[in-house]
Amino acid sequence: MKRALLVLLPLALLLAACQRETGPDPLKLTGKMFVFNYRLAYATYLVTLEKTQPLKEGSIVRAEFENPAGGAPLTLERKLFASLPRVVLESPDVTCVKKNHPYRVSIRVLGPDGEQLQSLETQVTSSLDQDILPAKPLVIGPAYEKNPAVFKDGKAPAHFETATCTG
Template identity: 45%
Template sequence: MAVCLLALAVTLAACRDSGQGDYVNVSGKIFVFNYRIAEATYLLTLAKLRKIPDGSSLETTFENPAGGDPFVVRQDIWPTMDKITVESPPVKCVKANREYQVTMRLEDAKGVVLQTIERKMISDTDQSLMPDKPLVVGPFYDPNPDKQPAPPTICPA
């Protein structure tokens, strides 16, 4: 009987949050090519591993595939969120089989960094396959009346 109680106590102690380790991990990452609206974005999902302090925020920096300054997205993290979704603004010039850098910083309410995650993202599709302009417009997906091609985007090699 004493052995059973000891085993139960050890098991319960192992289940307690030790307050150490990562808060989140990357559970998914993909480039989204929405051909209907002619946009591409980075999309990542994070799974919560333990309680995140109230008032925390996530700052995500996405490499700009077209060159120039990276895109920075900052969002509040709510304690009730089990899954966190991070999406970049629309990007241009995504090349297939090229690595793009993404850095995420989880900060508490005072700006103290709780966790930093760095990932490389690789697309299996080249953005040059996308239409220049949206194929549809409006809430009812009406065909785009502007059939003129958009000026070409100049992308780095």
């Protein structure tokens, strides 16, 4: 029995030394929030991830964001680049975001062969309702000119119309 222990103990120590310190997951969640762009009158999810280990060229990340307006989740796919240490995922525009309501986000990391390397589930909660946004963008075009649909004759309205839930 002692002899078996003497043989197995060094083997166990060797195997323990070979394990990765960061664990098996290649990405770590580092941030999540809703972004409200007041000037352009839209809201999006923003999720940031940091690489904890190298990924093979051709790996991708797929994200599904709960649609606050209801219906099918909003999807996003991004190629992962070996030279970039962080991954930023910004959803398509969303409507009907409610304050203090947790919305589900699912993230999958896939290798170049399509094999799932990691799966993450999280929730994003807004501290604001979407009705803080204007109903129409305040600016338009590449030079951010005043939107004539909002600024009649170049003058600001006495009261800005706010976004409503269309979902």
